[in-house]
Amino acid sequence: MTKKTSLRIGILEGDDIGHEVVPASVRIAKAAAAATGMAIDWVDVPIGRRALDTHGHTMPEGTLEILGALDGFILGPIGHREYPKVPEAINPHPILRKRFDLFANVRPTRSFPGIGCLHDDIDMVIVRENNEGFQPDRNVVMGSGEFRPTHDVTISVRVITVEGSSKVARAAFEIARSRRKKLTLVHKNTVYKLGCGMFVDSCYEVAKEFPDVEVNEVIVDTMAMRLVRDPQSFDTVVTTNMFGDILTDEAAGLVGGLGMAPGLCIGRGSIAMAQATHGSAPDIAGKGIANPFAMIESTRMLFDWMGHHHQIDAALEMSRIMKAGIDVALANPTTRTPDIRGTGTQADMVNGILRGMEAAHAPI
Numbered sequence: 001m002t003k004k005t006s007l008r009i010g011i012l013e014g015d016d017i018g019h020e021v022v023p024a025s026v027r028i029a030k031a032a033a034a035a036t037g038m039a040i041d042w043v044d045v046p047i048g049r050r051a052l053d054t055h056g057h058t059m060p061e062g063t064l065e066i067l068g069a070l071d072g073f074i075l076g077p078i079g080h081r082e083y084p085k086v087p088e089a090i091n092p093h094p095i096l097r098k099r100f101d102l103f104a105n106v107r108p109t110r111s112f113p114g115i116g117c118l119h120d121d122i123d124m125v126i127v128r129e130n131n132e133g134f135q136p137d138r139n140v141v142m143g144s145g146e147f148r149p150t151h152d153v154t155i156s157v158r159v160i161t162v163e164g165s166s167k168v169a170r171a172a173f174e175i176a177r178s179r180r181k182k183l184t185l186v187h188k189n190t191v192y193k194l195g196c197g198m199f200v201d202s203c204y205e206v207a208k209e210f211p212d213v214e215v216n217e218v219i220v221d222t223m224a225m226r227l228v229r230d231p232q233s234f235d236t237v238v239t240t241n242m243f244g245d246i247l248t249d250e251a252a253g254l255v256g257g258l259g260m261a262p263g264l265c266i267g268r269g270s271i272a273m274a275q276a277t278h279g280s281a282p283d284i285a286g287k288g289i290a291n292p293f294a295m296i297e298s299t300r301m302l303f304d305w306m307g308h309h310h311q312i313d314a315a316l317e318m319s320r321i322m323k324a325g326i327d328v329a330l331a332n333p334t335t336r337t338p339d340i341r342g343t344g345t346q347a348d349m350v351n352g353i354l355r356g357m358e359a360a361h362a363p364i
Helices: 018-036 049-055 063-068 092-099 162-178 195-207 220-229 241-254 293-309 313-330 346-360
Strands: 006-012 039-044 072-075 104-110 123-129 146-150 153-156 182-187 214-219 236-239 264-266 272-275
Touching: 006 018, 018 039, 018 072, 018 293, 018 313, 018 346, 063 092, 072 293, 104 162, 104 241, 104 293, 123 162, 123 241, 162 182, 162 195, 162 236, 182 195, 182 220, 182 241, 195 214, 214 220, 220 236, 220 241, 236 241, 264 293, 272 293, 293 313, 293 346, 313 346
Parallel strands: 006 039, 006 072, 072 272, 123 236, 182 214, 182 236
Antiparallel strands: 104 123, 104 264, 146 153, 264 272
8 A cells, every 4th residue: 555645536426416415525524624634636537418518528538538547536526428329429337347456346225213204223235346347338458348239129238257257346345344244145046056046155254354244045046025124134235237226226216216326436456436326416406406426425435435545544544534524414404405304405515514514523
């Protein structure tokens, strides 16, 4: 690990509500940095529809090189489904994850009182493999993992590798070790005997390095049912790309929706990406009611990860006071947005978090 005294962080607003929730997250992070003395160089990086309009591409030339020189970046939601059908309008997500080997998508699920959670006392982390599996835009080097040989036949290829499975397993074991030392492997090796079988075998091979972590398995369809019935019985979960994509959205539904679903993409390198898991919500963009929690919490997770990875106490303190402010704002209906049983606006939540942070670490 490298010892750092300052950080360079990229700001990629994305699309639609990204132009609201990302600046809100940066505002809170800047306040936390000022309070803790954390030196941060913030770098605006164009991406998405605005970049297409201003630079001629949703990922302009040089963007990847700029990001590669940073310590991490905050990526807002991308509304790629609404992009015009031109070669310059691409989905940046898989490119960023593959370029920087961000193979693990860390998605926590936590229940807060009073916001409409289906269960109390949920506190789990699902670690989803990011760069292979069924997703056709990231499981081959060239071409696509989905193709149509005839007019009435479509074939989708699922890619599972020992390397990919082992990398995400190790990341999940490390997270489990830092929590309650329980890891659940989610798969379907009863049907996908080779693909899921390889994933499970790889996880158990990595488990030899973590004898202090208790390991169990749950078949994915059973997991879908148990998330509804007894989510409190899970702590850290690791699974493949598509299964993780589905299960994490289900988990978000238990605790207030995708507005409460943060995410952090990490790998073996020194770069990490904060990325809320919700969409760009063009229907509410500009109305001031978009829930900024997922983006703000993703940003907090980024600084927590960098604090540990680079051994920076000020970044860890940033994470601590941001969490304190978030908890204060979520406890008050007047500083919660309507989707989580609140009467406030996005600005109310941001100001509530800032006030909570000031109480945790005055002055801000």
